[in-house]
Amino acid sequence: MGFDKYRRIINIINESIYLFVVFSIPLVFSPEEFLGFYQIPKEFILHFGANLLLILLPIIFILNPQKLISNILNNRLILFSILFILFSYAISTLFSISLLGSLWGREYGMSGNSLQTFFSLSVISISVIVTNSDKSQIRRLFLAIFASSTIVGFVGLMQNFLPNIFETFTFYHQDRVVSTLGNPIYLGSYLLISNLLSIIYFFGFSEIKLKNKYSITLLIIALSVQISAIMLTLSRGPIISFFVGYIGITVAYFYLKDKSIKNLVIFFAIPILVSIAILNIPNNYEEKYFDSLVERSGSISKELELSIDIESGVNILSPNSFNYRGENWIGAFKLLKSWPTVLDNSNSNYLRMLVGYGPDTYIYVYPITVPIQERIVISSHAHNIFLNILIENGAIGFISIIFLIWAILFKLKYKFMNSNNSLKFIAISFGMIIVSRLIEQMLGVAVINDLLYFYLLICIVALFTQEKIERKVSLNLESSLVRNGLSITIPICILLSFVLTVKDYNSIISGFYFGKSIAQLNDSDVDNSIINLDKARELNNRSEYIQTELFKLSYKIYKYQNQRDSVAGAKLLARIYSTLLSHEKLEPYSFNTQNFLTQTTWELQLREPEIFREEAIGRYIRLRNLMPQYLITQEILSNVLVGVGEIELGKEEAKIGIRMGKIGGILSPQSWWVLGEAEKISGNQEEAIKAFEESIIAGSLQIEKDDSPENRAYAFLVLAHQSLTLIYESKYEESNEESYIEKAIFHIQKAQAYAYNSNNVLLLERRFQ
Structure with a gap:
């Protein structure tokens, strides 16, 4: 009994961790003056939750090896697909043009495409699949998804009708809602998956009945809130994709589940009508909420001539058209055609065709082939899932995502062919979500919120289609092979989890100092702001954002100081130069760092031309070669x-x-x-x-x-x-x-x-x- 008790406790802890991750990540965010980056709590919870689950997995194996191995064998195709994608990220990271950027993410708080993030997503999804023991766990997972997405949708509506209640506004919140996700595209992508999953649960898994009018009313209200929030994002990709999935599920429900016109109207037509009614509620708030300091790269000192605006493709031409995606795609196809090397664009490296440039590196190669531009606006994503994967992860990454899609559709097809109409409806509905997601990703970007829920979709499909076989595996925990394997695996998991947690903790504390410095700067407390920026840089010395703001303030002070005391100005300039060189070693292709190094070297050249003249010229040439199309x-x-x-x-x-x-x-x-x-x-x-x-x-x-x-x-x-x-x-x-x-x-x-x-x-x- 004691052994069973420990097993139940560990299982409860394991499930509680991943349910907390699923529920909380879409909801949490950070004001800029607290942690510096809007998305940083989401990333920390994802990574920390995965680190804890990584430690629990070998413990669960020891407590119940038969069940865990049986679940692995029953879901081997999907699990292999997940690990194949992780392998492609690992290989691409190993050969990345920015190893650290691909490993940890270009910027903590924005590293949705890093190896660490996909490692965390893989650990969470593997934990959900291999530790599942009964249908109640799937039910709790669905309810966590439904509850979180409903709250997110409700906050989005409040943001539209009562904008002064929730201060969640970012650069992108003009006439579009962002809720707790910071960007209308992120919100639309997230609600696309979560809303359709909610519909499948209530109309496929839970078999909700019309007799329970109270539950039906609450469900219709919740679904209407989510649909309204999607519409208020004004993001056409997610909106179109959502209705493709919604219509597909509606048709499948009518033909396979329930041919009652009345039920069809109540379950599917009324939520749409209610959401339309919500959208037509008069909104008299004319005040525009705009915070140009959020989700930006270097915006405190706008007058510095070459400061780079990194806006993930938004506003390259116009936020109200698809034209900017066209520029991304033109550049992406040119990259795939020639695979140019960074800094020496006339040469090609066709080995990149296999492994790509590395995860989270699209931003560094985008300026090479984008159509000629006057303004410097950089895109961090190709706005097309297949183009982005090909460029960042190469053929290996492309094959891995194609294999995953094939594996999911293969499992759903098999389930569809060998099930009754009720299960066929669920299989078709899952297929429609996959199709909707792919349509949306042909135009959009993937970040932590929707990536997590896409991986949850994979988990639920795996559990829905898994083989119902209780496999008997002969395993002796006392054997030397098993004991030696566990004695190696457990310390590795603990050590890896510890290292990753310490790294994330330092980044969180760095974000705290960064946010504090921004608050002090807004209060005109420049001296303390620089002190805290320097502390933030020491804890997260790869951060381009922190380095950017530190340089801008330091450079302003240098200009002021140099007019009054040239010797003191020279010392400050030398320190700025040294700090920038240190950052260049970590991130050699950072545009802002190269720009600031170029400006600093030019100032040094004016003081000591015999020493710095050649370097100053070389810096300007390097900057041009980094951005040859600008x-x-x-x-x-x-x-x-x-x-x-x-x-x-x-x-x-x-x-x-x-x-x-x-x-x-x-x-x-x-x-x-x-x-x-x-x-x-x-x-x-x-x-x-x-x-x-x-x-x-x-x-x-x-x-x-x-x-x-x-x-x-x-x-x-x-x-x-x-x-x-x-x-x-x-x-x-x-x-x-x-x-x-x-x-x-x-x-x-x-x-x-x-x-x-x-x-x-x-x-x-x-x-x-």
Whole structure:
């Protein structure tokens, strides 16, 4: 009896852990001023829950080896599929262009595609499958899914109608609800799976009856709340996919389960009608909630010129169109065609076709083949599951996901062919969720919330289709083979769990310091903000976000300090440089780090050109090579080369910028101005005049589209007109011809007008100011 008691206790603990993970992950989130990242509690709970289950699995094996082995054999196809996907992530991580980024995730709190995350998902799903003993466990799992998704949907509705009650707003919450998930796409993807699973449970597994009017009413309300929340995300991918699955399940219910029109209307039509009614409730709240500091990379100091906005593909062209996905797909197909190497894009590495670039690395290869852009906006996902897997995990990853889909559909088909109509309805319904998920993932992204629930869907399918055979396995726990195996496995599981937990704990504490620093910065307490940012960096030295904010504040202080004490400024600049170099070693392809290193090295070059000149030029070239399709990095490189005296190189790079602009349909007044300066220095005054005039034409066309003083085109209108003034002034001095001085006066007047209208007076020579 004592042995059975321990077995029950361990089973209860095991089930409680994964039910807590399933229920809580969609609900928890962190205000930015608390843990720095909105998603960080979700990731911590997922990883910590998996770490605990990892320790319990060998203990459960010792207490009940017969049952565990029997469950493994009965679900071997699905379990193999899960392990195959995990294997593909491990292999891709081993050969990743960013090993640490693929292993732990590019940024803790946003690492939905890392090896650690998929390891956690695999451990949780394996634990659910191999420790299942009766139908009551499946029932509790369904109820946890239903309860969590209903609460998430309800918060979404409150956010729409009473937005000042729940402060869960992020960058993406404009006219779209995000609930507790931080992004309308994430919310739609999550509710797509959870809502359809809820429908299958109540109409397939629990056999709900019309006689219980109280339960029916509550169920209809809950389903209506979830459906309304999906609609309010305004995310077309999840909405369309949901209705594909919903209609498919409705048709299957009518033909296989219950041909009663009355029941069909009550169970399936009324929730839709109620959700439509909810959506038409008047909403008089006109205030826009916008927090640009959440879910961002480097947004505290917007004026730093090359700060990168990482928005996961959102707003590349427009948040209201599918066009930005088109850019992702164009770039993805180019990557798959040539498999270019990072930094040396002209070379191909076709071995990447097998293992990909590594999990969570799409963001580093996206700039290589994206259509030519003016703004630097980076996508972290291809917005297509198959393209993303092929790029990050290669052929091995692609085969693994295809095998998983085949295994699920094969098991469902077998169940369908050998069951009564009631079970056929459940099998068809599971198939419809798989189809809906695949449709949605053709356009969307997968993150922790919906990934977890997709893995739960796999678990439930496995338990629903498993072989009903109680396998007798001859196993002697006292044998030396078993004892030695357990003596190795248990310490490894404990050690691995401990290491992963310590790593996640440090990241959580780092997030706490990061959030505290943001709160202090908002209160203008800059000194303490920097102290806490530095503490956050020490605990999580790979974080690009923390490094970005630390640099921006430090760089501002350097600029201020350098004007008052050049020696103290030099010491601070050296410390900034050293910190950035340390981060570069960990994340060599981090755009912000490379950008900030480039700026810092340029400042050092201005102080000690004999030491840092070559490195400064190399940094600008490296930055351009990291982002070869972005016009602004090309423009700045050509400008710097001319500025340091590399005239011919600068001229060639300026011409490349001009060609890029023509190919991309983008105006480049800076490239034309740099070309003009290079020609002027080389003594080709007529060519210089042509280039400056082209710069003026390009700049004028740009300000016709956007005449705000912040438009960079104004700066080059000032510079181009001033350069023409200097040329015509020189010509007048040589020839004394009146037409030249008239042209000089005309252009300086234009330069002054543009300068004063756009706050660019300091670009004028002092005598013209």
